[in-house]
Amino acid sequence: MQIQLKVKGQSEDVVVGIDLGTTNSLVARVIDGKPTVVEDRHGRAITPSVISIDEEGHAVVGDEAKQRALLNPTGTLTSIKRFMGRGLDDIEDVAHLPYKVVKADLGDQAAILVHGKKYLPQELSAMILTEAKKRAERAQNLRIRRAVITVPAYFDDAQRQATRDAGRIAGIDVLRIINEPTAAALAYGLDSAKRGTVLVYDLGGGTFDVSLLKLTDGVFKVIATTGNTRLGGDDFDNAISDVLMSDLTEPQRAAIEGDSKALSAIKTASEQAKIALSSDESTTVELDFDDIDVALQRTITREDYEVAIGPLLDKTMTAVEFVLEEADLDPEDVTEVVCVGGSTRTPAVRERLAKEFGKQPHTELDPDKVVALGAALQAQMLAGDGTGDAVLLDVTPLSLGIETYGGGVTKLIWRNSPVPIRATEGFTTQVDDQTAVAIHVLQGEREMAADLRSLGKFTLRGIPPMSAGMPRVLVEFFIDANGILKVSAKEMTSGVKASIDVTPTYGLTDEQVEDMILASIDHAEEDIEAHMLADKKTEAESMLRYSRKAMTEQGHIVPEAIRAGVEAAMAALEEVLQGTDKEAIEAASEILNENTAPIASAMMNEVLRVTVHGRTIGEVLGGQGPRTKASDINLSADS
């Protein structure tokens, strides 16, 4: 018997692009100049952005978490991206969510309550990033340190910052946060076109974006972008759910809405129906909820579906008209239309776009993978020497301003300004010897501070004591290439650099991020140690079990001396298994393995002999079950 050893070798340090999606996340890298989605050992390219947390607080992420959705409905978290950098008040549709959203302990941001513990969206997204990263690393023996992460073009500063923090918590050096539509245009290699205008229509799981890009000789410029952070494929699913439930009576509907298991089941059925309706003309959904005594059967035609999503499609087309207007362009001026996001598989979406622009949209690349592919290209470019590749010129999606006396706002940077960009504003004091000034930074298009999104409050300190109105504090707002705001300040008459205390409204302070990184590293190390020990123990225990079985059933086929050796090795292993010494367990396992080798080879001969008589390997090895486990086969074939 043999323990499989992990291949130890130099792992390859690579940069990747990560599409941190609302429903799914993907990792891609460039191999020989070609962007490729990294598959894990099981050939899975997609990590579902799903987390399942059990009552003890243990979390699993991805496919496993998705499988637990029905068993653990209140602890299975989906669509985390919707809460990134958001406050509790921003979140609509709380009724459609099977889990609880509460106010976080710090700031105004939303947190998710699972089995009595609060989790921040950044922490949860970091878990998804970590899982996606680990899968890719293990599958291809890679080491991922640096990455480009994509966000919807319409993400504001707080949302971008939250994404960046999630990356940092997951131990990733985030090279750039880039816009999903830009990544998509890159993936299509549209930068090789001499010049043109590209409209990217991105209807993902939970967000909708539309962007206009202008390209000239390898330089991409986002000229206008808009979107809706609360519209996506999930809403298509909800529209189907509403159709499914439309025949039910009011009490039946109430019963379903009060039962998170039933809600989950309806959501899953709706998603399947949506996928079926991309190719079929109609589909029938049948669900039985014994617990609440409700049965549901409904046939949905493609027409029903198109009617149900009609208002959603109208919303997206309003946004399309809006960007065209903002860029002062007509539909005829658009040279290419690119579809991104799984929801663009819905034929009605493609038809609407073809009709609006008089040309077929690009759908050659998998709309679920195209963003990750483009991000990988950008990551490669940023990590390389930066020559000869496409350059992205991004714009800030929302205006930035500061609150003025009386609740008004002064806009310092207008929406759709190219980034990086700087703006400066002078401040002074109101009373004599005032040494601090508070500044409230806001983002959005409306005119009153109360209607805008608060990014944070800055307090300038260390202003030299002077008469009121004398100090001239120059504050510089700098939006960097990632669309993230940095603030610095200087008192001009004295030259004193004012210090700034930042209280982000929705994000985390640097210290909080550091703490989270440290916590995750501490835990990661503990986790790895604990996992390795548990793995070794499990392996050793199963080896003991098989050895004991082999000795009882097949011991007679080997000489007494060998049997004694096996007995001694088994006793030694049992002894060390009481403790937690990983190396000792490993060594004792190895000794047992050597001692049982002769039995295994004798058994192998036996297997070969009896298989001829129509018995399976499993049966020969004493298994009662009809199926042969892969590990059983290994056990004999290795020796």
Add this chain to the structure above:
Amino acid sequence: MSEYSRATDSFRCDECSEEMAVPLFCDHCGTNYPERRGMGPFAVLGLEPHFDIDDDVFDQREMALAARLHPDRWQSRGERTHKQAQLAWSSVNEALAKTKDPFARAETLLSDADDQDDKASVPQGFLIEQLELQEELEEAVSSERRKALNKTIRRELKELKRQLLGHFEIIEASQSAGSAAGNAGAAAMSAAWTVVHMSRYWRNAQRALRGGAAQGN
């Protein structure tokens, strides 16, 4: 107009003697020239200060500069140089913001030529018209009406731009004749200021219209 699109002097780097894309930062060796930060926006872009410049000239200039200067190209050249490239590029963005839009360009040129007269008044009738427009914008108007309003605003701005072209023809002619203070020149300048002010009202209305649409999500 093309003869005005490039400034005559180009800058060479003191360190490596190469020709620089912008005067602020050497895109060959990464040397920074912070003392040149105060340069006017036209100088940053390497353009002759002049009103009648086609949109395409700015687009081409931006794209050409991006290919050489954009901070992404400098990401792997060390943190300090990358930061300087970011600052240089943000200066290019600021310069574009002050010159690309015809009304911003007019304001930049007028402020340079004459720093006192920012007080030109707009006609009374225009103000009343704007007040009515504002009231209408505050009410929830139908999407058809919004579209129509947007069209009107675009048409009015186009007309104002046409007027600016005429005013600047006179301003620039009187400047080159060395009589900037001449009557025709002064009158054209005052008229140009009025147009700039009027454009602000239309721009605000346009923003209000778009802001409303952007909030729809």
